[in-house]
Amino acid sequence: MKNWLRIFLLLGCLIGLTPLLHINAQKRASIIETAILQDRGGQAVQTLASHQPGDLQLALTVALPAGETAITLRDQTHAELLPGKVTDLKPAQGVTAEVDRDRQLIFKNDQAQPQTANVVVPLKVTDPLLIAKLQLELQVVDTAETFKLSKVTVTAEDVTEESAMTGSQHNNSSSSQSQSSSQVSSQTTVSQRSQSTQQRSRSTRSQQATTSRQSTTSATDDEAEAQATPQTKISRVAPAANPSDNLTGKPINIHRGQIQIGSWSSELALGGTLLDGDDSKAEQVGPKQAHANGNTYWNNSYGDQYYYSYQQDKAAKAYAVVFREKPAKTDTIEVFYRNVGAYTTSTTLEKPDQQMGALVTISNIVYNSGTPAGDDRYIDFSNNFYSGIVYNGIESFDLDITFTTADGTQALNFLAPTDGKEHSSYFTFGSLNGNEPGEHEWAGTRSGLPGKRSVDTKVKDHENGWYEGIGVGVWEAGQPYTGDNQWGDFLGSTNYERGAVSFPLEGTTHKFMLKSESGFTWQSFSSGYVVPLEPEAPQKTVHRTADFGVAHNNLDKVTIDRDRENMNSFYYTIYQPTYSIPDESIAKPDKIILTDQLPTGMTVTAADIQLRNTDGQPIAVEDRGQVTITPDGHVTYELSNKEIETLTFDGNSFAFQMKVTFDDQFIGTFKNQATVTFDSGENYTWKKDTNEVVTHFVRDPMALTLKKLGDLPWDAAANVPLNNVAFTFKGADGLALTRTTDQQGELILSDLDRHQTYTVTEAVPAGYAARTSFTLAYNAADKRWEITGNADQVNLTNDASSQVITVTNQLKxxxxxxxxxxxxxxxxxxxxxxxxxxxxxxxxxxxxxxxxxxxxxxxxxxxxxxxxxxxxxxxxxxxxxxxxxxxxxxxxxxxxxxxxxxxxxxxxxxxxxxxxxDPYSLPVTGGQGIIWFIVVGLILTLSSLAIWRTHPRGG
Structure with a gap:
């Protein structure tokens, strides 16, 4: 009997205690094992910028039970998980992860057994992050389990030094800021030297005035450094034998890279075998500062002069490498530039958004056979990468360029195009002169990829990858360069691209070569195309005064009361956007033509048409373009070469401004639309229309306006203006007018015929309830408009000087x-x-x-x-x-x-x-079913004890 009682007692205990043990086991099991906040490079984040904190990710190790598990951020005020399927997941078999619309991370474990998984989830941090410390906390949705991540310090800097070292990826907005001022000077500065002593002396004289002007507007040293790397603290390149030793990180695949004229490297890091140790074959001179007088150097003046063709700035510097003895073919010079422009990994961004550096390696240096000018052979580097290099006493050398992140630790890998598309990035050598026999300049590639040249190019290709300049580059200001073999050898001329060749960028190291038959050459670097680019459509404004800027558009869709205002003139301004030279292209259009058909009753003279540059300043040159105005008001303005030269292509808009006149008693409507043509021949001609501007002139003091409202989706008691809603006013004569509400939900009804009775219908916006038409008629006796017929949801004010028809639609x-x-x-x-x-x-x-x-x-x-x-x-x-x-x-x-x-x-x-x-099928934490298991277990246990006490010895 005792044995049976023992078995009975043990069975009761098991039944009663098993659910409790299961509950405690559940409480002890942890699903989240580790959680770390990382940057996109996989580095743990210890500090964050309060503004532009960047893209982050959450790295988790989780122990997943079978079935579905949900994890969420407990507080999503400062950060939230980004919805979408999670692909960075290991193991990839049997487990899936997705962030749903509720920002919950949902795991599904299809295996019967628990699994441990590692997952990386994209995460977005609030910008601005206005707290001193950020500490994220995770929670498993179905349990009370939580996990706190390490605290992250929030700083006021936009990009931390640590993130700069790991990625050095920040917004390169400085380029656009400094670019404008740089291009103004670069497009008017002579950017190529002549090959003869006589031409050199002319060059020096012609540049003194230009450089003097430049020096008065150039930034200070600190300002230039700020322009190069705004809002960003970047550590210096770590000490190494050569700059290439720092290139240890994994290459980054990028969509596009762009050399930018306004990008400066505050210091250059030089190295290579030629500068290695006390027994080096060359020595570094500099860095040396620019001289304010801007004189070109010659002979040995490279040591204390700054070559005038470089971009001028008080912070501008040059680094000369002077040869002591002839280098071997394998000897190298290495130069690292921290800031040469920008790159992007995105296929959708219009502008590159991350700072780009460059590692330049020069090798296979061949001396010129003659005696070098000044007895020294050297290569001179500007800390503005676009400005390129000057080399003297050297015939040719190989030039390898690896574009990098700003800290020089990761190479940028330019992807090859697919499906027959063009390469997205190019490297351009400009100013390849062929002025004198035996003094031609050459550029080439060792990659095997063919170069691109312009229409009517003056660069000849050779089978061995070399491209030879054979045209006459005219550099002197005011000299014509329209001959068959001529081109304007200065940035901003109408055919500068004829002396250039572009090579596609593909892979990480781009292998070029340079050659000068004269032994002395300046060579610039850019990434601009050698063909003109399609412009954006122009925008037209109409306004009272000659103010510059698209915001001045105060007469478009405006009604002028002639009884109150005797206006007999106003201004039309056509704003034409440009692209950036030389960042996007080095080529300007050959022709720029404005055409405009003025409305009947309006006149203009050639003297009242003005060309304005992208800074808003009028352009006045002796060689003005051809302006033709026909008796019926058709205007054609074709810019001259000099006007096109003067235009600054910096991504902003230049403008044509016309002061038009008309009779001060004019009644009616002026509608106008113009066209701007960029013409560079076949395949490079674009004709773009402006928007239409409309101005009404009436003699009626009673203004009639229709205002369209709709109730808010989530607050039926409130209204919001509805734009782009079409109303049709059909008169008794059968003629109909259709008008569309503007951004404020309004339209002006100044052109209605008061002798007509109009039936007004509307194209009801999607989602709103249909409404019937109403009738609008003018009461001549009372001098008021009146609503007749069905006026449901229509209201008409009765003010003394104006009337407003308010039509309200209600959502379905x-x-x-x-x-x-x-x-x-x-x-x-x-x-x-x-x-x-x-x-x-x-x-x-x-x-x-x-x-x-x-x-x-x-x-x-x-x-x-x-x-x-x-x-x-x-x-x-x-x-x-x-x-x-x-x-x-x-x-x-x-x-x-x-x-x-x-x-x-x-x-x-x-x-x-x-x-x-569905009811619970098994006992679970918090369910009522578990109570019955416990009760049955206790009954069995108590029954066993009672029997035991009754029969202590069995029997």
Whole structure:
């Protein structure tokens, strides 16, 4: 008997205690094992910038039970997980991960056994991050488990020194800021020296005035450094034998890289075998500062003069490498530039957004056979990479360029094009002169990729990868360069591209070669195309005064009352956007032509048409372009070569401004649209129309305006202006006028015929309820417009000087009913709580009657909907569209129901949607089923003890 009692007692204990042991085991098991905040390079983040904190990621190690596990950030005020499928997941088999619309990280483990997984999830931090410390906390949704990440210090710097060293990727907005001033000087500065002593002396004289002007406007040393690397603290290159030793990181695949004229490297790092040790074959001279007088150096003056063809700035420097003895073919010079422009990994960005450096390696140096000028052979480097190099006493050398991140640790890999597309990036050598026999200049590639040249090029290709300059580059200001073999050898001329060749960039190291038959050459570097680019469409404005800027557009769609204002002139201005020279292209259009058909009743003279540069300043040259004005008001203005030269192509807009005149008694409407043509021959001619501008002149003091309103989707009691809504006014004579509301939801009705009665209909915006037409007529006796016929949702003011017709549309709205039931028995259930989310991811709020009152971004602010005793509830006033019902609390003893999608539409709901819940099938934490297991176990245990006490010895 005792044995049976022992077995009975043991069985009772097991039945009663097993669920409790299971509960405690669940409490002890941790799903989140580790969690680290990282940058996109995989480095742990210790500090963050308060502004532009950058793209981050969350690296997790999780122990996943079978089935589905949800993890979320407890507070998404300062950071949130980015929705989408997670691909950086190991193991990739049997486990999937996705961030849903609720910003919850959902894992699905298809295996029967638990699995450990490593996952990296993209994460976005609020910008600006206005806190001193950031500490993220994760929570497993279905349990009380939480995990706090390490605290991250928030700094006021835009990019930390650590992130600069690991990625050195920041917005290179400085380029655009410094670019404008640089290009103004670069396009008017002679940018190529002559090959003879006589030409050199002319060059020096012609540049003194230009450089003097430049020196008065150049920035200070500190300003230039700030322009080169704004808002960014970047560590210096780590000490190494040569700059190439720092290139240890994994190459980065990029979409496009761009050399930018306004990019400066405050210091250059020089190395290579020629400068290695005390027995080096060459010595470094400098860095040396620019001289304010801008004299070109010759002979030995490289030691204390700064070559005038370089970009001029008080912070400008040059670094000369002077040869002591003839180098071997394998001897090298290495130069690292921290800032040469920008690159991007994105295929959608218009402008490169991350700072780019460059590692230049020179080898295979061949001396010129003659005696070098000044007895020294040298190569001179500018700290402005675009300005390139000057070399003397040298015939040729190989030039290898590896573009890098700003810290020089990672090479940039330029991807090869696919599907027959063009390369996205090029390296351009300009100013390849062929002025004198035996003094031609050459550029070439050792990559095997062919170079690109312009239309009517004066650069000859050779089979061995060399390209030879054979044209006459005219560099002197004011000299013509339109001959068959001529081109303007200065940036900004109309055919500078004829003396250039561009090579596609592909891979990481780009192998070029340079040669000078004279032994002395300046060579610039750029990434601009050698063909003109298609411009953006011009924009037209109409305004009262000669102010410059597209914001001055105060007469477009305006009605002028002639009884109050005797206006007889105003201004049309056509703004034509440019592209950036030399960053995007080195080529300007051959021709720029404005054409404009003025409205009837309007006149203009050639003297009243003005060309303005991108800075708004008028351009006045002796050789003005041809202006033709016909009697019927057709205007043609073809710019001269000199005007095109003077235009600064810096990405901003130059403008044609016309002061037009008309009779001060004119009544009617002026409508105008112009056209700007960029013409560089076949395949490079673009004709772009401006927008149309309209100005009305009336003699009626009574102004009539129609204003269109619609109720807000999430607040039916409030209204918002509706733009782009078309109204048709059909007169009794059958003629119809169609007008469209502007951005303020308004349209001016100054051209209605007061002798007509108009039937007004509208093209009702999508989602709004249809409304019937109304009738509008003018009461001549009262001098007022009146609404007749159906005036539902239409209101007309009766002010003394103006009238406003307000037409209000209401959104289509609907109701929806739900019924909570048991998924097994289909009996109604009470006690569940729900929230509703719209298609934009917002959560809805309701009043006590279930009527919509608004929408909020935070889940916690949503109204919790509860059914009646039968589990039924209803919501009203929802705009047509898609929604999702989310159960946040299940009835006791039931699991949470699935999210339920529903649609509000014209189709009425016939029966309530049934929302099913399933009862717990097994005892789980918090369920009632576990109580019965415990009760049965205790009964068995107590029964065993009672029998034991009754029969202590058995029997």
């Amino acid at each position: 709205r609907g109701d929806y009913r739900f019924q909570k039931i048991d998924g097994t028995t289909h009996k109604s259930l009470a006690g569940a709580e729900f929230i509703i989310r719209n298609a934009d991811g917002q959560y809805l709020t309701f009043n006590g009657n279930g009527q919509l009152t608004g929408a909020v971004d935070q889940r916690e602010q949503a109204t919790q909907l509860t059914g009646d005793t039968a589990g039924a509830f209803k919501v009203t006033g929802l705009p047509h569209g898609n929604y999702q019902l989310i159960e946040i609390k299940a009835p006791d003893g039931y699991t949470l129901g699935a999210k339920h999608d529903f649609t509000i539409s014209d189709q009425a709901q016939t029966i309530p949607d049934q929302i099913k819940n």
